[in-house]
Amino acid sequence: MTLLERDPNAPAAWLGELPLASRYTAGLAGERFLRAIKDEGRIYGARCDRCGVTYVPAVAFCERCLNAIEEWMDVGIRGEVYTFTLLYQDLDGNRLEQPELVAFVRLGDGGLVHRLGEVQAGEVAIGMPVEAVFRPAGERVGSILDIVYFRPSCG
Amino acid sequence: MNERVAIVGVGWAGFRPTTPELSYKELMYEAAVRAYAEAGVDPRRDVQSFVTVAEDLHEGTSIFDEYTPDQLGAALKPMHTIGGDGLHGLATAYMLIRTGQFEVVAVEGHSKASNILSLERVTAYAQDPLLNRPLGLNTHFVAGLEMNRYLYESGAEREQCAAVVVKNRRNALRNPLASFPGDLTVEEVLASPPLAWPLGQLEAARPVDGAVVMVLAGEGAARSLSDRPVWVLGVGWCNDSAALEYRDWAQAVYARQAARMAYRQAGLRDPQAQVDFAEVDDTYAYKELQALEALGLCPAGQAGELTAAGATVPDGDLPVNVSGGSLGIGHLLDATGLARALEAVLQLRGQAGPRQLEDVQVGLVQSWRGAPTSSGAVIVLGN
Amino acid sequence: MTAKILHFPGVSLSEADFEQGRVLFNQDRLHGDFAWDTGIAIGSYLAALRRGVILGARCRRCRRVVVPPRVVCEWCYRPMSEYVPLQDSGKVNTFSLCYVTWDVQRISEPEIPAVIEIDGASPLHGILHRLGEVDPQQVHIGMRVKAVWKPPADRQGAITDILYFKPVVEV
């Protein structure tokens, strides 16, 4: 479609990058939510009474009505496997020798995406009760990784 | 105000795993020249507004909209970019024309996926930076979680998802724009290595390069520009919860809501009976089943069985992804919805060659923004 | 309404809040690696740079020579007619004396970015580059400059095959 032609000596591609280095604040709700994990080993939810939804992780606002949420509650560290997967690829698209067992654990009307541990993939089922395993208190930094994984709980 | 809007020209370029001979601008140009020639318009004179759909991190350029105008003939004209799928772009053109301020609008979408060396890392940067990204997981995990819950709630089976792959890649055999045609069996698909169990490697669409341009016009202009305008009967788009933690894992709520909006405009009360064919999201095989249910094209929980029984093959009751879909054509990133709409336009005009469906009047097109999002768009097209 | 609103939201943090651990945060990096296809026009531009030539293109309809080359004219939308090798000299259209690098480091000797109208291209048609071998205080709009190239063996087919443009000493 063009009148111009490509120079046969043209370099095929120009290599470069889009460099991004980011620092994310935990935010109004995240600050409190992650501090509770770090300092208390507790998982907090927040309830919008108008919409009747208990958000876990706790949030500053209700996405359904945009009202501010003031009512925070400890939802415990036990939930159930709502769905799970066995992931065979890493972030570069390479095949993982050891697949990762990842679940969405239901807590309140929300939950947490996290790894499962102390369990074989074949033993996991939707609905299975699990509990959060925390890092030792002194090693926690206020991150979602302060929870090492969820493991089967006896109920 | 223009009540009715039609697609009066379509053009494409690429549709291959790599397109090393063309820069992204030249790929866009090739698609645009085809579309303008087909519509019989000079973009400098006749096209009054332009829309591109693009995401910065797919381009490797911040505020990528900078680089959109020249190759589309849009310099010094009203042009803007939508951070969305090609169907969001079509919906935008539809709105622009309906205001009455514009008669002719062009929409462009493209993929240079082959130029993104770290596509999986880029995609992972769409995960929540505090809650999800620290886990360091390839974003396919979202599809694995979704598929597992979808199978659990709907009763669909892995074999039925594999049947989607078999169908779409067979359909691709009759589409020269498809990069991944194939004649596979359900057993072969099921035997492919797992990607995010229960999701298998062959159940995930692979990215390709390509560009699509469409020219839309209000009713008056459409009738003078085209003998076969394809009418936009309805558009809809929707976001479910942004957070993985609060969304519906089993159902494509965004597709259901978007379809309701589009059906209302199109006056479709019984889409199952009124839609002749559909081009829907099959980024992952299970998504096609999930979409058919969300779109009301089959009763909840029955998409799998119907697919396995052949209801969605080209000569079935409701042909789905006759083009080959993303599994057969390849996934065109932000241009994916436009690629599906392209098939619908060709089918409605009777220009789909060896895969032409008989007597089709209404086509449905639906698209998803991809993992980890829960958003998408729907457009209903008709003769 | 602003007159009635007493409290506006927005919590302002200081750098010390981060350094001293008063707020929680997460850091991340993206290595977005790309291999952008150079294609017809820019591929040919880069190949020409390797040969020590600045390449332009002509639009016959608009009677215009542009740089860098492109396959279509953005004003008349006709395909560009032909490539045109340009001079490696030109004049400064505009310039700056910049004391800050791209990653916001302060420097004492300024970088001198300039738009240089290339000889052989149409008026006002130039490229972005840097000036060198010049007293910053002597740089002015309209100044004649010429490209200083890397040695042929070091050229890669890149805009940086030109090290910078330097003033042409008028004789």
Add this chain to the structure above:
Amino acid sequence: MGMRKVAVIGAGMTRFVRRAQETGKELSWEAARMALESCELTLDDIEAVCMGTAPDAFDGVHMKAEYLSDGAGGWRKPYMRSYVGGGTGVFAPIQGWYHVASGLFDTCLVVCEEKMSSYTPHAQAAFLTIFDHTTERPLEPNLLWIFALEMNRYMQTYGISKADIARVSVKNKRNAADHPCALLGERDITVEDVLNSEVLAWPVQRLDVSPVSDGAVAVVLAAEHVAKRNTDRPVWIEGVGWCLDTAHWTNRDLAYPRYVEYAARMAYEMAGIKEPRKEIHIVEPYDPFDYKELHHLEGLLLAERGGAPQLVADGVTERNGAMPVCPSGGLLGVGNPIAAAGLMKIAELFWQLRGEAGARQVPGQPRRGLAQAWGDLMQVGSVVIMGR
């Protein structure tokens, strides 16, 4: 049938700060909620949501509009993001306008957010990636380069001095002292302060530049019948215009923003404005750098080419002058969280035209205002005209 009329009926904004604790979602929510409360609507009353936010690099999230959607009120609603670089903040309400003017929706919430502080070590470095990846980025350009190059060309072409330009910065930073959300309001700043500030990229000095900021702004748009039911004082969107010039910015004259003129002409025509200098009573042009305000007044046909500095020198553009320009304090004073800064100008016109701008109120009951933003590689003009 004529075009559907669209009004602004509510507005809200966060403070513009250097580093916000809120996440981008939370900033969006704060602004959106305030906008809804200002017109006593709930999210249930909103039929569609538009998001304006500029490069993903700032917030550090790919497809960032998807991420921000819940904060903006997009939950299970038609929600779409547009961008035209720095022009986004005035484009997003245009996007909202066509949502409503199309007849598809009667109400639309428009939210603009930017959290620039997420980019480390400094948000300015993100601008490297707005340049062409092959022909320009290898030269390691920064954002200051293009502003400095354009400013120098503008000064040279019309013989404008640095002092002429510095007056804009002084005016806007003083105006911003009356804005409760401002980051850099300074009542006592002088032209000498600007001229003596650190040279960044000559001719650009520290106080010629607006500050990198975090913030969000939201407005509520409504169709005529909804607007009239909701309020006695809707502010109508009378005209919109936008224009994108060629990406080949080194192939055109940088002394004059033709793309702004084209966008303005589109908006004037729609608004039926024949003599903009008489018919526009308040102007909120884009002022990320002080010379840009002058440049834009000329492109908007509100000053002769090269003539804007004289208007400033004569006091015409003061808050109590004949044509107040940036009574809000602009980006130079209030702050520049890119997209949010543009929508701040729309919010300012809304408050000014309703007589609700408090200490910033322009005297004389202004009837009509114009907001404009600019962006990309000195390439985009977006214009909205609003009137009572």
